[in-house]
Amino acid sequence: MTDKERPPVPERLPVPVVDAHTHLDACGAVTAADVAAMAGRAEAAGIGALVTVADDLSSARWAAEASTWDSRVFAAVAIHPTRTKDFGAAEQSEIERLAAGDRVVAIGETGLDHYWDYSPHDAQEAAFRWHIGLAKRTGKTLMIHDRDAHEDILRVLAEEGAPERVVFHCFSGDAGFARRCLDAGYFLSFAGTVTFRNARDLQEAAKLVPMDRFLVETDAPFLTPHPFRGRPNEPYxxxxxxxxxxxxxxQCVEDVASAACRNAENVFRLPSVTA
Incomplete structure (x- = not known):
């Protein structure tokens, strides 16, 4: 296997789960056939449904459309914080239109990114506040991108008033930050980063999250789990x-999978994956 090859499809889980955050278009999907193939590989590994997530307007249009091509696929739409430099009325109107779709289950990913400097912090914060309002208007889950911005994320959520359901996608905090998020009623979603050898603080956080408050995700094509770190990622x-x-x-695999699936169904208001 080379670094460009996908990891092998693993043994199927005893009960299906939901990949709570992936980017099928970035994984190379273009057509309905591509989406079906990726969802099929995921299903073979026990992934019964997935949420494909947008990061710009073009991606949001594609995700909303792709979610209608396959019953295993749902969508989230928003403008990624690193792309908010020119986020104006036209973009807002289009995201709001797309968010009304029946198979769009979340507003995301939105939030703050203090690692990259593609968008000024004030533009990111203004867009984040707008997306919080959209989540509340639509009654849909808010899916948060938080990179090196823990305190500001919590501040803005407190100032705006958080929606009913908030998910920290690819949770990256330590145990202390996890407790603060849990105390506020938020859900934490764990990606392949939790498997990395240097992720001790994140692993401590993952240990303490109650069974009814965690999700699992890939953030594919990024963050492939150990021991395949660096290879292309996919929902499976x-x-x-x-x-x-x-x-x-x-804990046993079946219990963790069942909890992750149940939590995703509840958070995103999905039909039963096990039905």
């Missing part, structure tokens, strides 16, 4: 993260 790799979390938490 959620299975590797589920098995790692079970070992980390000292």
């Amino acid at each position: 790799c959620t299975t590797y993260t589920v098995r790692y979390l079970a070992e980390l938490r000292g």
